[in-house]
Amino acid sequence: xxxxxxxxxxxxxxxxxxxxxxxxxxxxxxxxxxxxxxxxxxxxxxxxxxxxxxxxxxxxxxxxxxxxxxxxxxxxxxxxxxxxxxxxxxxxxxxxxxxxxxxxxxxxxxxxxxxxxxxxx
Numbered sequence: 001x002x003x004x005x006x007x008x009x010x011x012x013x014x015x016x017x018x019x020x021x022x023x024x025x026x027x028x029x030x031x032x033x034x035x036x037x038x039x040x041x042x043x044x045x046x047x048x049x050x051x052x053x054x055x056x057x058x059x060x061x062x063x064x065x066x067x068x069x070x071x072x073x074x075x076x077x078x079x080x081x082x083x084x085x086x087x088x089x090x091x092x093x094x095x096x097x098x099x100x101x102x103x104x105x106x107x108x109x110x111x112x113x114x115x116x117x118x119x120x121x
Contacts, residue, residue: 014038
């Protein structure tokens with residue numbers, strides 16, 4: 001539940017940044033910059049609130065691996081939604097983000113709580 005709440009906050013932060021940058025940058029550049037900026041906030045929210053663990057430089061440096069996977073899944077979705085499906089580039093990132101949530105959860109849990117098994121359904 002905490003992961004979902006942090007996800008909502010992070011998505012809101014990302015989307016707000018994206019909409020602010022969108023008028024001045026090509027949509028994919030705005031997407032990438034907003035993604036990178038929101039990733040830093042996501043790290044601290046996930047360490048302190050979601051997993052209740054201490055942030056370390058090692059975790060901070062490994063955390064982008066979860067976001068790289070997230071970025072690749074979302075980027076493919078964004079490209080497909082805008083380029084192939086003709087969706088508005090201002091709203092397509094929200095739909096693309098939904099596809100990456102399960103993968104991001106599993107990877108972030110593994111990095112921020114090393115040595116823990118994934119929860120059973």
